[in-house]
Amino acid sequence: MLENDSWFAIVNPQSANGNTKKRWPEYSKRLIKGGYRLDFAYTTEPGDATRITQRKLKEGYTHIMAVGGDGTMNEVVNGFFSNGQLINPEAELALFSHGTGGDLIRTLLISRGIESFLDTLGRGHKRLIDVGEVLFQDEQGQQTQRYFLNVADVGLGGETVARVNKQSKLLGGKVSFLIGSVLSILRYRNKFMSCKIDGKLVFEGRLNSIMVANGRYIGGGMMIAPHAELDDGLFDVVILGDFSKLMLLRHLPKLYKGTHLEIPGVTVHRGRSVVITSIEKALLDIDGEQPGQAPLKFSLHPQALCLWG
Numbered sequence: 232m233l234e235n236d237s238w239f240a241i242v243n244p245q246s247a248n249g250n251t252k253k254r255w256p257e258y259s260k261r262l263i264k265g266g267y268r269l270d271f272a273y274t275t276e277p278g279d280a281t282r283i284t285q286r287k288l289k290e291g292y293t294h295i296m297a298v299g300g301d302g303t304m305n306e307v308v309n310g311f312f313s314n315g316q317l318i319n320p321e322a323e324l325a326l327f328s329h330g331t332g333g334d335l336i337r338t339l340l341i342s343r344g345i346e347s348f349l350d351t352l353g354r355g356h357k358r359l360i361d362v363g364e365v366l367f368q369d370e371q372g373q374q375t376q377r378y379f380l381n382v383a384d385v386g387l388g389g390e391t392v393a394r395v396n397k398q399s400k401l402l403g404g405k406v407s408f409l410i411g412s413v414l415s416i417l418r419y420r421n422k423f424m425s426c427k428i429d430g431k432l433v434f435e436g437r438l439n440s441i442m443v444a445n446g447r448y449i450g451g452g453m454m455i456a457p458h459a460e461l462d463d464g465l466f467d468v469v470i471l472g473d474f475s476k477l478m479l480l481r482h483l484p485k486l487y488k489g490t491h492l493e494i495p496g497v498t499v500h501r502g503r504s505v506v507i508t509s510i511e512k513a514l515l516d517i518d519g520e521q522p523g524q525a526p527l528k529f530s531l532h533p534q535a536l537c538l539w540g
Protein backbone atom coordinates (compact mmCIF):
# COMPACT_ATOMS: atom_id res chain seq x y z
CA MET A 232 0.00 0.00 0.00
CA LEU A 233 1.44 3.39 -1.03
CA GLU A 234 1.45 6.21 1.53
CA ASN A 235 0.02 9.31 -0.14
CA ASP A 236 3.14 11.34 0.59
CA SER A 237 5.57 8.76 -0.86
CA TRP A 238 7.97 10.21 -3.39
CA PHE A 239 9.23 8.39 -6.42
CA ALA A 240 12.53 9.76 -7.74
CA ILE A 241 13.53 9.26 -11.36
CA VAL A 242 17.31 9.57 -11.44
CA ASN A 243 19.40 10.00 -14.59
CA PRO A 244 22.75 8.51 -13.53
CA GLN A 245 24.45 9.94 -16.64
CA SER A 246 23.47 13.55 -15.95
CA ALA A 247 26.12 16.04 -14.83
CA ASN A 248 28.62 13.98 -16.81
CA GLY A 249 27.94 10.88 -14.69
CA ASN A 250 28.31 12.68 -11.37
CA THR A 251 24.67 12.03 -10.43
CA LYS A 252 25.32 8.30 -10.23
CA LYS A 253 28.13 8.87 -7.73
CA ARG A 254 26.18 11.31 -5.57
CA TRP A 255 22.65 9.89 -5.55
CA PRO A 256 23.22 7.25 -2.79
CA GLU A 257 24.33 10.03 -0.43
CA TYR A 258 21.45 12.34 -1.50
CA SER A 259 18.79 9.65 -1.14
CA LYS A 260 20.03 8.88 2.39
CA ARG A 261 19.84 12.58 3.22
CA LEU A 262 16.24 12.79 1.92
CA ILE A 263 15.20 9.72 3.93
CA LYS A 264 16.93 11.16 7.02
CA GLY A 265 14.98 14.37 6.36
CA GLY A 266 11.78 12.37 6.84
CA TYR A 267 10.75 11.71 3.25
CA ARG A 268 9.42 8.32 2.12
CA LEU A 269 11.34 7.68 -1.03
CA ASP A 270 11.63 5.07 -3.77
CA PHE A 271 13.68 5.59 -6.88
CA ALA A 272 14.77 4.16 -10.22
CA TYR A 273 17.79 4.93 -12.37
CA THR A 274 17.08 5.59 -16.03
CA THR A 275 18.85 3.20 -18.37
CA GLU A 276 18.62 5.07 -21.69
CA PRO A 277 17.17 8.23 -23.30
CA GLY A 278 13.37 8.22 -23.06
CA ASP A 279 13.34 5.96 -20.00
CA ALA A 280 12.45 8.79 -17.60
CA THR A 281 9.18 9.31 -19.50
CA ARG A 282 8.27 5.62 -19.35
CA ILE A 283 9.15 5.27 -15.65
CA THR A 284 7.13 8.38 -14.75
CA GLN A 285 4.09 7.10 -16.64
CA ARG A 286 4.37 3.70 -14.97
CA LYS A 287 4.76 5.09 -11.46
CA LEU A 288 1.86 7.54 -11.84
CA LYS A 289 -0.32 4.68 -13.07
CA GLU A 290 0.81 2.60 -10.06
CA GLY A 291 -0.55 5.37 -7.83
CA TYR A 292 2.43 7.54 -6.90
CA THR A 293 1.34 11.18 -6.67
CA HIS A 294 4.72 12.77 -5.82
CA ILE A 295 7.38 12.56 -8.52
CA MET A 296 10.96 13.83 -8.17
CA ALA A 297 13.07 14.42 -11.28
CA VAL A 298 16.81 14.12 -10.58
CA GLY A 299 19.09 15.20 -13.40
CA GLY A 300 19.45 17.98 -15.92
CA ASP A 301 17.03 19.82 -18.17
CA GLY A 302 16.73 16.78 -20.47
CA THR A 303 15.63 14.53 -17.60
CA MET A 304 13.16 17.10 -16.34
CA ASN A 305 11.67 17.35 -19.80
CA GLU A 306 11.34 13.57 -20.07
CA VAL A 307 9.69 13.38 -16.64
CA VAL A 308 7.20 16.12 -17.57
CA ASN A 309 6.34 14.13 -20.69
CA GLY A 310 5.68 11.13 -18.44
CA PHE A 311 2.89 13.05 -16.69
CA PHE A 312 0.91 12.65 -19.92
CA SER A 313 -0.42 9.61 -21.75
CA ASN A 314 -2.55 9.70 -24.92
CA GLY A 315 -2.69 13.51 -24.77
CA GLN A 316 -4.07 13.61 -21.19
CA LEU A 317 -2.56 14.11 -17.74
CA ILE A 318 -2.38 10.67 -16.12
CA ASN A 319 -3.31 12.16 -12.72
CA PRO A 320 -4.17 15.91 -12.64
CA GLU A 321 -3.51 15.87 -8.87
CA ALA A 322 0.05 14.54 -9.21
CA GLU A 323 2.94 16.81 -8.18
CA LEU A 324 6.50 17.29 -9.41
CA ALA A 325 9.67 18.39 -7.62
CA LEU A 326 12.86 19.21 -9.50
CA PHE A 327 16.21 18.23 -8.03
CA SER A 328 18.50 19.87 -10.54
CA HIS A 329 21.68 17.87 -11.05
CA GLY A 330 22.77 18.49 -14.63
CA THR A 331 25.21 20.67 -16.46
CA GLY A 332 22.85 23.41 -17.62
CA GLY A 333 19.93 23.98 -15.23
CA ASP A 334 17.95 26.47 -17.33
CA LEU A 335 14.48 25.60 -16.03
CA ILE A 336 15.41 26.09 -12.38
CA ARG A 337 16.82 29.54 -13.21
CA THR A 338 13.32 30.80 -14.05
CA LEU A 339 11.91 29.05 -10.97
CA LEU A 340 14.67 30.56 -8.78
CA ILE A 341 15.40 27.08 -7.38
CA SER A 342 18.99 26.70 -6.16
CA ARG A 343 21.18 23.68 -6.73
CA GLY A 344 22.34 21.24 -4.09
CA ILE A 345 20.69 18.79 -1.75
CA GLU A 346 20.28 21.24 1.14
CA SER A 347 18.49 23.80 -1.07
CA PHE A 348 16.32 21.02 -2.44
CA LEU A 349 15.42 19.94 1.10
CA ASP A 350 14.57 23.59 1.88
CA THR A 351 12.27 23.66 -1.18
CA LEU A 352 10.48 20.51 -0.01
CA GLY A 353 10.41 21.76 3.57
CA ARG A 354 8.77 25.07 2.62
CA GLY A 355 5.99 23.10 0.94
CA HIS A 356 5.36 25.89 -1.53
CA LYS A 357 3.66 24.65 -4.72
CA ARG A 358 2.43 26.41 -7.84
CA LEU A 359 0.46 25.46 -10.93
CA ILE A 360 2.45 26.10 -14.06
CA ASP A 361 1.70 26.09 -17.78
CA VAL A 362 2.82 23.20 -19.94
CA GLY A 363 3.79 23.72 -23.58
CA GLU A 364 3.00 21.12 -26.20
CA VAL A 365 4.59 20.83 -29.63
CA LEU A 366 3.77 18.65 -32.63
CA PHE A 367 6.68 18.08 -35.01
CA GLN A 368 8.36 15.60 -37.34
CA ASP A 369 10.93 13.32 -35.72
CA GLU A 370 14.11 12.13 -37.46
CA GLN A 371 12.16 9.35 -39.20
CA GLY A 372 9.63 11.89 -40.50
CA GLN A 373 6.91 10.68 -38.07
CA GLN A 374 4.49 13.17 -36.53
CA THR A 375 5.45 13.34 -32.83
CA GLN A 376 4.17 15.18 -29.76
CA ARG A 377 6.26 16.49 -26.87
CA TYR A 378 5.54 18.57 -23.80
CA PHE A 379 7.86 21.13 -22.22
CA LEU A 380 7.99 23.52 -19.29
CA ASN A 381 10.82 25.74 -20.40
CA VAL A 382 11.67 26.85 -23.95
CA ALA A 383 11.48 25.28 -27.40
CA ASP A 384 13.23 26.97 -30.29
CA VAL A 385 13.83 26.40 -33.95
CA GLY A 386 16.80 27.49 -36.06
CA LEU A 387 20.26 28.23 -34.69
CA GLY A 388 19.43 26.78 -31.24
CA GLY A 389 18.47 23.39 -32.71
CA GLU A 390 21.76 23.17 -34.60
CA THR A 391 23.70 24.28 -31.52
CA VAL A 392 22.08 21.69 -29.25
CA ALA A 393 22.65 18.94 -31.84
CA ARG A 394 26.35 19.93 -31.81
CA VAL A 395 26.73 20.40 -28.01
CA ASN A 396 25.01 17.09 -27.18
CA LYS A 397 27.50 15.23 -29.37
CA GLN A 398 30.43 16.61 -27.37
CA SER A 399 31.26 16.06 -23.70
CA LYS A 400 30.00 18.72 -21.30
CA LEU A 401 33.02 18.33 -19.00
CA LEU A 402 33.63 22.06 -19.29
CA GLY A 403 30.19 22.69 -17.78
CA GLY A 404 26.90 23.51 -19.49
CA LYS A 405 27.49 27.21 -19.93
CA VAL A 406 30.98 26.94 -21.42
CA SER A 407 30.01 23.93 -23.63
CA PHE A 408 27.02 25.81 -24.91
CA LEU A 409 28.98 28.99 -25.50
CA ILE A 410 31.61 27.11 -27.55
CA GLY A 411 28.84 25.21 -29.41
CA SER A 412 26.99 28.50 -30.05
CA VAL A 413 30.02 30.21 -31.52
CA LEU A 414 30.81 27.22 -33.80
CA SER A 415 27.15 27.01 -34.85
CA ILE A 416 26.90 30.74 -35.53
CA LEU A 417 29.93 30.46 -37.82
CA ARG A 418 28.38 27.57 -39.79
CA TYR A 419 24.64 28.35 -39.64
CA ARG A 420 22.68 29.92 -42.49
CA ASN A 421 19.48 31.81 -41.67
CA LYS A 422 16.34 30.02 -42.86
CA PHE A 423 13.15 31.09 -44.60
CA MET A 424 10.32 30.53 -42.10
CA SER A 425 6.82 31.67 -41.34
CA CYS A 426 5.32 32.11 -37.88
CA LYS A 427 1.61 32.38 -37.05
CA ILE A 428 0.47 33.20 -33.53
CA ASP A 429 -3.16 32.60 -32.57
CA GLY A 430 -3.98 32.35 -36.29
CA LYS A 431 -2.26 35.63 -37.26
CA LEU A 432 0.85 35.73 -39.46
CA VAL A 433 3.51 37.66 -37.49
CA PHE A 434 6.59 36.85 -39.57
CA GLU A 435 7.43 35.46 -42.98
CA GLY A 436 10.94 35.65 -44.38
CA ARG A 437 14.54 34.81 -43.63
CA LEU A 438 15.37 34.69 -39.95
CA ASN A 439 17.84 33.26 -37.49
CA SER A 440 15.57 31.58 -34.94
CA ILE A 441 12.25 31.56 -33.18
CA MET A 442 11.98 30.80 -29.46
CA VAL A 443 8.66 29.67 -28.02
CA ALA A 444 9.14 30.34 -24.35
CA ASN A 445 7.29 29.40 -21.19
CA GLY A 446 10.44 29.83 -19.07
CA ARG A 447 13.16 32.45 -19.56
CA TYR A 448 16.52 30.74 -20.07
CA ILE A 449 18.18 28.51 -22.64
CA GLY A 450 21.73 27.35 -23.33
CA GLY A 451 23.03 27.25 -19.77
CA GLY A 452 22.02 30.77 -18.81
CA MET A 453 21.01 32.84 -21.86
CA MET A 454 18.03 34.94 -20.75
CA ILE A 455 16.30 34.63 -24.09
CA ALA A 456 12.75 35.54 -22.98
CA PRO A 457 13.24 37.93 -20.05
CA HIS A 458 9.53 38.61 -19.55
CA ALA A 459 8.22 35.04 -19.84
CA GLU A 460 6.15 33.80 -16.90
CA LEU A 461 5.59 30.10 -16.24
CA ASP A 462 1.99 30.58 -15.16
CA ASP A 463 0.55 33.43 -17.26
CA GLY A 464 -1.22 31.18 -19.79
CA LEU A 465 0.85 32.57 -22.68
CA PHE A 466 3.98 31.74 -24.64
CA ASP A 467 6.49 34.55 -25.18
CA VAL A 468 7.63 34.17 -28.79
CA VAL A 469 11.00 35.80 -29.46
CA ILE A 470 12.06 36.10 -33.09
CA LEU A 471 15.70 36.79 -33.96
CA GLY A 472 15.63 38.25 -37.47
CA ASP A 473 17.97 37.94 -40.43
CA PHE A 474 21.17 38.69 -38.50
CA SER A 475 24.63 38.37 -40.00
CA LYS A 476 27.17 36.14 -38.20
CA LEU A 477 29.14 39.18 -37.14
CA MET A 478 26.11 40.93 -35.69
CA LEU A 479 25.10 37.81 -33.73
CA LEU A 480 28.57 37.34 -32.28
CA ARG A 481 28.67 41.01 -31.34
CA HIS A 482 25.32 40.79 -29.57
CA LEU A 483 25.88 37.38 -27.91
CA PRO A 484 26.60 38.89 -24.45
CA LYS A 485 23.21 40.67 -24.61
CA LEU A 486 21.48 37.28 -24.95
CA TYR A 487 22.97 36.23 -21.60
CA LYS A 488 21.88 39.45 -19.93
CA GLY A 489 18.41 39.53 -21.50
CA THR A 490 19.04 42.96 -23.03
CA HIS A 491 18.75 41.73 -26.65
CA LEU A 492 15.10 42.77 -27.05
CA GLU A 493 16.24 46.31 -27.85
CA ILE A 494 18.29 45.18 -30.90
CA PRO A 495 16.55 46.10 -34.18
CA GLY A 496 15.37 42.87 -35.80
CA VAL A 497 14.39 41.21 -32.51
CA THR A 498 10.63 41.01 -32.01
CA VAL A 499 8.53 39.60 -29.16
CA HIS A 500 4.96 38.37 -29.37
CA ARG A 501 2.61 36.57 -26.99
CA GLY A 502 0.01 33.93 -27.61
CA ARG A 503 -1.36 30.50 -26.91
CA SER A 504 -0.90 28.76 -30.22
CA VAL A 505 2.10 29.06 -32.53
CA VAL A 506 2.58 27.50 -35.97
CA ILE A 507 6.04 27.59 -37.57
CA THR A 508 6.90 26.34 -41.03
CA SER A 509 10.19 26.38 -42.90
CA ILE A 510 11.01 25.64 -46.51
CA GLU A 511 14.50 24.54 -45.44
CA LYS A 512 15.49 21.99 -42.78
CA ALA A 513 15.05 23.81 -39.47
CA LEU A 514 15.93 21.88 -36.32
CA LEU A 515 13.87 21.97 -33.13
CA ASP A 516 15.41 22.26 -29.66
CA ILE A 517 13.26 21.44 -26.65
CA ASP A 518 14.79 21.99 -23.23
CA GLY A 519 18.28 21.24 -24.52
CA GLU A 520 17.41 18.16 -26.62
CA GLN A 521 17.06 18.01 -30.39
CA PRO A 522 14.22 15.62 -31.26
CA GLY A 523 13.04 16.79 -34.69
CA GLN A 524 12.37 19.60 -37.13
CA ALA A 525 9.77 22.03 -38.56
CA PRO A 526 6.87 22.22 -39.32
CA LEU A 527 5.91 22.85 -35.69
CA LYS A 528 2.58 23.39 -34.00
CA PHE A 529 2.62 24.67 -30.42
CA SER A 530 -0.21 24.89 -27.92
CA LEU A 531 -0.28 25.76 -24.23
CA HIS A 532 -2.00 23.96 -21.35
CA PRO A 533 -2.50 26.74 -18.80
CA GLN A 534 -1.61 25.92 -15.18
CA ALA A 535 -1.72 22.20 -15.89
CA LEU A 536 1.06 20.93 -13.64
CA CYS A 537 1.63 21.27 -9.90
CA LEU A 538 5.26 22.06 -9.20
CA TRP A 539 7.11 22.33 -5.88
CA GLY A 540 9.24 25.44 -5.50
Ligand SMILES: Nc1ncnc2c1ncn2[C@@H]1O[C@H](COP(=O)(O)OP(=O)(O)OP(=O)(O)O)[C@@H](O)[C@H]1O
Binds near residue numbers: 244299331
Ligand atom coordinates in the same frame (compact mmCIF):
# COMPACT_ATOMS: atom_id res chain seq x y z
N1 LIG B 1 20.99 5.81 -18.43
C1 LIG B 1 21.20 6.68 -19.42
N2 LIG B 1 22.22 6.52 -20.28
C2 LIG B 1 22.48 7.43 -21.25
N3 LIG B 1 21.72 8.54 -21.45
C3 LIG B 1 20.67 8.73 -20.62
C4 LIG B 1 20.36 7.82 -19.58
N4 LIG B 1 19.27 8.29 -18.93
C5 LIG B 1 18.91 9.44 -19.55
N5 LIG B 1 19.74 9.72 -20.56
C6 LIG B 1 19.77 10.90 -21.46
O1 LIG B 1 20.75 11.79 -20.98
C7 LIG B 1 20.53 13.04 -21.60
C8 LIG B 1 21.10 14.19 -20.79
O2 LIG B 1 20.46 14.23 -19.57
P1 LIG B 1 20.24 15.59 -18.75
O3 LIG B 1 19.82 16.69 -19.65
O4 LIG B 1 19.34 15.27 -17.63
O5 LIG B 1 21.66 15.88 -18.13
P2 LIG B 1 22.77 16.94 -18.49
O6 LIG B 1 23.03 16.92 -19.96
O7 LIG B 1 23.89 16.68 -17.56
O8 LIG B 1 22.11 18.31 -18.04
P3 LIG B 1 21.59 19.64 -18.83
O9 LIG B 1 20.66 19.21 -19.91
O10 LIG B 1 20.91 20.45 -17.78
O11 LIG B 1 22.83 20.27 -19.38
C9 LIG B 1 19.03 13.09 -21.83
O12 LIG B 1 18.83 13.30 -23.21
C10 LIG B 1 18.52 11.72 -21.44
O13 LIG B 1 17.61 11.20 -22.39
